[in-house]
Amino acid sequence: MDVNKVKLVANEIRMHTIEMLFKAGSGHPGGSLSIADILAVLYVDKMKFDPKNPNLDDRDRFVLSKGHASAALYSTLALMGFFPVEKLDSFRKIDSFLQGHPDMKHTPGVDMTTGSLGQGISAACGMALAAKLSQRQNRVYAIIGDGELEEGEVWEALMFANQYKLSNLTVILDFNRLQIDGPTCDVMDIDNPAQRFQSFHLNTIEIDGHNLEAISQAIDAARSVKDKPTVIIAHTVKGKGVSFMENQVGWHGKAPNAEETQKALAELRAL
Amino acid sequence: MIANREVYGQTLVEMGKTNSKIVVLDADLAKATYTEIFHKAYPERFIDCGIAEQNMMAVAAGLATCGFIPFVSSFAMFAALRAGEQFRNSICYPHLNVKVVATHAGLDCGADGATHQALEDLALMRAIPGNTVLVPSDPVSTRALLKLATSFNGPCYVRIGRDKCEELYAEDTEFAIGKSAVLKDGKDVSLITCGSATKHVLKAAKELESLGISAKVIDMYSLKPLDEEAIIEASKLGTIVTVEDHQTVGGLGSAVCEVVAQKAPCKVKVMGVNDSFGRSGNADELFAYYGIDTKTIVSTVKAMLQA
Numbered sequence: 001m002d003v004n005k006v007k008l009v010a011n012e013i014r015m016h017t018i019e020m021l022f023k024a025g026s027g028h029p030g031g032s033l034s035i036a037d038i039l040a041v042l043y044v045d046k047m048k049f050d051p052k053n054p055n056l057d058d059r060d061r062f063v064l065s066k067g068h069a070s071a072a073l074y075s076t077l078a079l080m081g082f083f084p085v086e087k088l089d090s091f092r093k094i095d096s097f098l099q100g101h102p103d104m105k106h107t108p109g110v111d112m113t114t115g116s117l118g119q120g121i122s123a124a125c126g127m128a129l130a131a132k133l134s135q136r137q138n139r140v141y142a143i144i145g146d147g148e149l150e151e152g153e154v155w156e157a158l159m160f161a162n163q164y165k166l167s168n169l170t171v172i173l174d175f176n177r178l179q180i181d182g183p184t185c186d187v188m189d190i191d192n193p194a195q196r197f198q199s200f201h202l203n204t205i206e207i208d209g210h211n212l213e214a215i216s217q218a219i220d221a222a223r224s225v226k227d228k229p230t231v232i233i234a235h236t237v238k239g240k241g242v243s244f245m246e247n248q249v250g251w252h253g254k255a256p257n258a259e260e261t262q263k264a265l266a267e268l269r270a271l
Numbered sequence: 272m273i274a275n276r277e278v279y280g281q282t283l284v285e286m287g288k289t290n291s292k293i294v295v296l297d298a299d300l301a302k303a304t305y306t307e308i309f310h311k312a313y314p315e316r317f318i319d320c321g322i323a324e325q326n327m328m329a330v331a332a333g334l335a336t337c338g339f340i341p342f343v344s345s346f347a348m349f350a351a352l353r354a355g356e357q358f359r360n361s362i363c364y365p366h367l368n369v370k371v372v373a374t375h376a377g378l379d380c381g382a383d384g385a386t387h388q389a390l391e392d393l394a395l396m397r398a399i400p401g402n403t404v405l406v407p408s409d410p411v412s413t414r415a416l417l418k419l420a421t422s423f424n425g426p427c428y429v430r431i432g433r434d435k436c437e438e439l440y441a442e443d444t445e446f447a448i449g450k451s452a453v454l455k456d457g458k459d460v461s462l463i464t465c466g467s468a469t470k471h472v473l474k475a476a477k478e479l480e481s482l483g484i485s486a487k488v489i490d491m492y493s494l495k496p497l498d499e500e501a502i503i504e505a506s507k508l509g510t511i512v513t514v515e516d517h518q519t520v521g522g523l524g525s526a527v528c529e530v531v532a533q534k535a536p537c538k539v540k541v542m543g544v545n546d547s548f549g550r551s552g553n554a555d556e557l558f559a560y561y562g563i564d565t566k567t568i569v570s571t572v573k574a575m576l577q578a
Binding site: 061122125157160 | 315
């Protein structure tokens with residue numbers, strides 16, 4: 001893996017995300033910034049896709065189950081060449097193909113419509129099962145949120161993934177420990193998710209979700225497991241990369257103003 | 272006499288033989304929905320999701336994005352109501368090619384009682400943009416409508432009851448999405464129905480005939496898209512009575528009223544379950560209890576025509 005390249009892309013994802021949210025006047029910065037490094041590793045180094053043919057049958061699939069982090073996904077897709085980077089300016093606008101939450105019908109590169117929590121991981125299971133039924137070698141990646149773990153459907157999906165031995169499925173948990181109403185431990189405590197995943201018989205890996213090498217190694221390790229799905233618990237910082245957004249509940253679903261945007265971009269440029 | 276759900280299982284096997292893209296998902300009800308027939312014929316294409324309908328619905332969405340044609344089965348209560356949001360957001364919004372076949376709908380579900388009798392599913396399913404809603408009434412229409420459901424690319428909700436059904440249609444009857452069927456012609460009143468209420472309406476029409484009242488009977492098997500022309504034509508008799516195994520709110524009666532009120536005003540009476548939950552009993556007892564049996568249909572029509 002070309003770490004410098006991945007690092008550059010991750011930083012660009014963050015900068016585009018901040019600009020998009022500022023221009024849109026709304027959106028979700030915290031949980032977008034926390035997954036930027038994971039998206040960069042996946043799209044630059046791991047996933048098989050062709051931006052010129054976004055619907056190839058044997059491409060790897062990506063499902064953003066925590067669909068509210070759409071700004072980070074759209075930034076990634078634009079940087080990978082699925083559509084021009086300038087289009088990011090239209091995010092959340094009335095005539096845009098970049099909806100508030102991912103819409104597979106209108107955005108090239110979006111493999112599944114998501115936004116209602118808990119459903120994306122199930123759809124990812126369906127895609128992984130489809131690959132097995134069709135005897136294709138492609139893999140399916142899904143990012144879920146830690147607050148999202150409170151949806152019962154996530155656990156239905158994990159049971160299903162185990163039952164059907166979906167070893168081609170890698171679920172990545174964005175474990176940033178914050179949700180809209182406060183710290184997850186106060187809202188609905190999901191401490192020690194590893195123990196919970198292991199009790200569901202899933203291959204479980206725990207990493208620093210901002211360490212590019214660690215992300216890469218975990219994804220490679222998941223690939224080598226042939227009899228069960230993998231869940232990667234990525235310990236992340238909500239708002240990562242922008243000092244005044246880091247670990248702040250208030251930055252879950254709020255756009256920065258002009259001054260905050262300049263400050264955030266200056267910090268990211270310096271990284 | 273055969274239950275429409277058993278016809279469903281048989282038709283799945285028949286379609287699965289020529290279409291390898293068909294996969295069937297069930298939530299631990301394969302014996303009741305008769306998908307077990309498909310399971311036996313094509314075990315590799317049968318996916319038991321356990322008692323987890325919400326996951327099942329979105330798994331189907333994922334399969335559909337990869338080119339499969341998933342048939343998702345459960346009781347109407349759990350398919351349409353419990354997993355209704357998954358159906359709306361993960362299937363209908365991206366307009367994926369998933370067919371939901373919901374059995375044990377309405378009072379026809381019988382003795383299991385109110386928790387298992389979906390009487391609101393048509394209202395919900397009809398309101399979702401881009402959804403197609405089909406309600407077969409007998410074994411012949413069940414087989415034909417299932418094949419029609421498979422003939423287009425997009426979501427579809429097929430509503431099936433529990434009880435055995437006599438055949439109301441000739442084997443070679445042609446059906447079409449967005450159309451309806453005139454089961455009996457008449458000149459005094461139009462009776463519009465669908466699904467498990469159809470046989471009761473036909474019996475009522477025969478009794479009315481013996482009382483000198485000529486009733487036209489329309490089976491509105493395609494609730495969405497709706498056969499508006501047939502409703503406008505029916506309104507020309509001056510009186511329409513709708514009968515459904517569903518709440519009087521949001522289903523067939525509402526659909527007919529929307530057309531009549533806006534395009535062809537006439538007198539309408541909507542018969543169905545009137546803002547109540549169901550209860551235990553066999554289907555015939557329940558139809559009588561909630562006033563959608565042959566006897567009540569006859570007396571309602573008589574009262575409408577005398578008014």
